[in-house]
Amino acid sequence: MSTHVFVNRLKCLLRDKETIFWTMLFPLLLAIFFNVAFANINSGEAFQAIGLAVVNNSSFQNDQALQTALTEASTGKQKLFELTLTSQDKAEQLLTEQKISGYLLIDKEPVLVVRKAGIRESIIKSFLDSYLQTMASVNTILQSKPKNPALLLNSVGQPQNYVTEVPGTTAEPNSILLFFYTLIAMACFYGGFWGMREVTDIQANLSPLAARINISPQHKLKTFLSSLSASLLIHFTEMLILLLFLRYVLQIEFGAKTGYVILTTALGSLAGISYGAFISALVKKSENVKVAILIGSTMFGSFFAGMMVQNIKYIVSQKFPLLAYINPVNLLTDAFYSLYYYDTLSRYVLNISLLGIMTIVFCLGTYVIIRGRKYASL
Amino acid sequence: MIVSVKNLVKRYDDILALDHLSLTVNDGEIFGLLGPNGSGKTTAINCILSLLKYDKGEIEIFGQSMRPEAYDVKRNIGVVMQNVAVYNELTVQENIDYFCGLYVPDKRLRKELVTEAIDFVGLHEFSSYYPKKLSGGLLRRLNIACGIAHKPKLIILDEPTVAVDPQSRNKILEGILELNKKGATIIYTSHYMEEVEQICSRIMIIDKGRAIATGTKEELKAMITMGEKITVESQRITETQLNQLRRLPSIVSADYKNKLLIIKSSKGSNNLETVLEFFKTENIQFGKIYSELPTLNDVFLEITGKQLRD
Numbered sequence A: 001m002s003t004h005v006f007v008n009r010l011k012c013l014l015r016d017k018e019t020i021f022w023t024m025l026f027p028l029l030l031a032i033f034f035n036v037a038f039a040n041i042n043s044g045e046a047f048q049a050i051g052l053a054v055v056n057n058s059s060f061q062n063d064q065a066l067q068t069a070l071t072e073a074s075t076g077k078q079k080l081f082e083l084t085l086t087s088q089d090k091a092e093q094l095l096t097e098q099k100i101s102g103y104l105l106i107d108k109e110p111v112l113v114v115r116k117a118g119i120r121e122s123i124i125k126s127f128l129d130s131y132l133q134t135m136a137s138v139n140t141i142l143q144s145k146p147k148n149p150a151l152l153l154n155s156v157g158q159p160q161n162y163v164t165e166v167p168g169t170t171a172e173p174n175s176i177l178l179f180f181y182t183l184i185a186m187a188c189f190y191g192g193f194w195g196m197r198e199v200t201d202i203q204a205n206l207s208p209l210a211a212r213i214n215i216s217p218q219h220k221l222k223t224f225l226s227s228l229s230a231s232l233l234i235h236f237t238e239m240l241i242l243l244l245f246l247r248y249v250l251q252i253e254f255g256a257k258t259g260y261v262i263l264t265t266a267l268g269s270l271a272g273i274s275y276g277a278f279i280s281a282l283v284k285k286s287e288n289v290k291v292a293i294l295i296g297s298t299m300f301g302s303f304f305a306g307m308m309v310q311n312i313k314y315i316v317s318q319k320f321p322l323l324a325y326i327n328p329v330n331l332l333t334d335a336f337y338s339l340y341y342y343d344t345l346s347r348y349v350l351n352i353s354l355l356g357i358m359t360i361v362f363c364l365g366t367y368v369i370i371r372g373r374k375y376a377s378l
Numbered sequence B: 001m002i003v004s005v006k007n008l009v010k011r012y013d014d015i016l017a018l019d020h021l022s023l024t025v026n027d028g029e030i031f032g033l034l035g036p037n038g039s040g041k042t043t044a045i046n047c048i049l050s051l052l053k054y055d056k057g058e059i060e061i062f063g064q065s066m067r068p069e070a071y072d073v074k075r076n077i078g079v080v081m082q083n084v085a086v087y088n089e090l091t092v093q094e095n096i097d098y099f100c101g102l103y104v105p106d107k108r109l110r111k112e113l114v115t116e117a118i119d120f121v122g123l124h125e126f127s128s129y130y131p132k133k134l135s136g137g138l139l140r141r142l143n144i145a146c147g148i149a150h151k152p153k154l155i156i157l158d159e160p161t162v163a164v165d166p167q168s169r170n171k172i173l174e175g176i177l178e179l180n181k182k183g184a185t186i187i188y189t190s191h192y193m194e195e196v197e198q199i200c201s202r203i204m205i206i207d208k209g210r211a212i213a214t215g216t217k218e219e220l221k222a223m224i225t226m227g228e229k230i231t232v233e234s235q236r237i238t239e240t241q242l243n244q245l246r247r248l249p250s251i252v253s254a255d256y257k258n259k260l261l262i263i264k265s266s267k268g269s270n271n272l273e274t275v276l277e278f279f280k281t282e283n284i285q286f287g288k289i290y291s292e293l294p295t296l297n298d299v300f301l302e303i304t305g306k307q308l309r310d
């Protein structure tokens, strides 16, 4: 470790306004933007009731149990559904106009009509499944003549059964948290800008500056590690500032496991920097192309981790579970998410292990490419 | 001997950039590597510095075989690359200190060296400037200071005057002579023959990766048949007269273009007299007339059949 290189590198990087902007100010600005955009949702109910229509035909009129269950689920402060009773044509129209997420048509059996597969649609579906299952049990039990059938019926329409899908912690479900967790993950991967610069400044075939370093009487990898340490320190500090800003200015919850949250951030920062370094070492294209790849892939990853459209994360984990596991932005997001929502660490450990493996791959890959000291061409 | 290169061959895919290039640089010399664009000067320098892989050849510096890990050798080399390589986020002084620090760990000694280097390139009043604020010429000077602040025994400069204003250029050339006087051996590449003639004690002319001639400028000029170039301004010269001229003894060539007659004669005296005699007998009117000794360009032209610079 060379202090001369480290100290000068710190000086250099701290004055690199453009990279500081992308790695620090940009995420902070996005955080503020998110916060403003979600202010209303946040101050209202934690959960926005799902628009649901029921075709008001004779079958529904006759189904007392379903009526009760739906009424239960669509009244009160914690209501699950915003219920509309209407004709089938009208329901179809509401669905097309996206005023509702789905409607129920009761024939012999209740049928759910939805347009897409998202969290809201799934909640209606699981409500219905749960209702049907309960009714089946109720019928069975009723046939065995219980003492208090009314009590049984009461258990049919409990909204928190569907929203509070997480066992254990006292944490409150807050869908907005996910946006901020993806934001941290994105910011960690924007640390790739630092990693990219490190490789550019040590590979003589990438910059004349690096050529100067390469002809000096210094060990290349030692110089690289000293220089890289400065990047790691700066980026980790940036991420801590982001965490503190989110926690204490925007009042975003991270749960009680502070130590783990910081550890996750540190690993995220390392993952991001090594990712950028790896791209820079691997891609034999211009600086602009590399930056485009870094921003593009991070945005892509953030999108599929649910940053822009939250349903995406859910859809991905249902339909393309592999994508959820190989998307490092999602792994990092999910690590924060599981620290907050779960008491047990198993899901967290899975995420962190996968992310750790990827980081090792990025580091090893970078090492293999940059360890050479002579170049085929400059 | 400071540098010895034997049979260096370097290929970039299908381009043969260096073709069995051999050279030696002796202690205290200013060794000039003169060649047109793309002749392989930078490639040769980068091979010597162990930056580039090469296909064949042996390179020794200070009597040791050169490798990337030859830190003792590298410690005594200073390089000024063709491309400016400085940190945009560090000031003039910080840049020099940083690069000097890669060679000289001792802070106190370094401080002196940095001040000396700044004075040497005349950047004193700009020492707290960031590179972006420097003009092209000043930036080149900073680039030089970064390469030589640690007082190396061997200094390699790869076209340090490209795109530099005449004032900075002179300052740079004077500086190189001064460094040499203080004991440094210098390798200087350029495609400006005037510069090379001005400062180099020995010159190698290269073309297409091959050494085509080596020696002092006098030795190089002695290698060619042309001894003198006579230029005559004249309104009219007929083709017959031109052919007659060419047939005169000691005249190597005669060309008439744009009202300028250029005659090249072989070595020996009385060449100008012969030409003037001819003009008198033919009754040719002429304006200015002047005679020049051959330049390195003429050397290059005669050996390769093309101009050093186009």
Ligand SMILES: Nc1ncnc2c1ncn2[C@@H]1O[C@H](COP(=O)(O)OP(=O)(O)OP(=O)(O)O)[C@@H](O)[C@H]1O
Binding pocket: A377, A378, B012, B015, B016, B017, B035, B036, B037, B038, B039, B040, B041, B042, B043, B044, B082, B159, B191
């Ligand atoms: N990285 C590279 N890849 C492929 N070919 C290269 C590369 N660098 C140089 N060359 C080729 O090798 C030959 C020598 O190039 P080099 O840069 O060494 O010449 P030079 O004498 O330094 O020229 P200049 O005066 O323009 O700096 C040229 O034909 C050039 O096109």
Ligand SMILES: [Mg+2]
Binding pocket: B041, B042, B043, B082, B158, B159
């Ligand atoms: Mg060159």
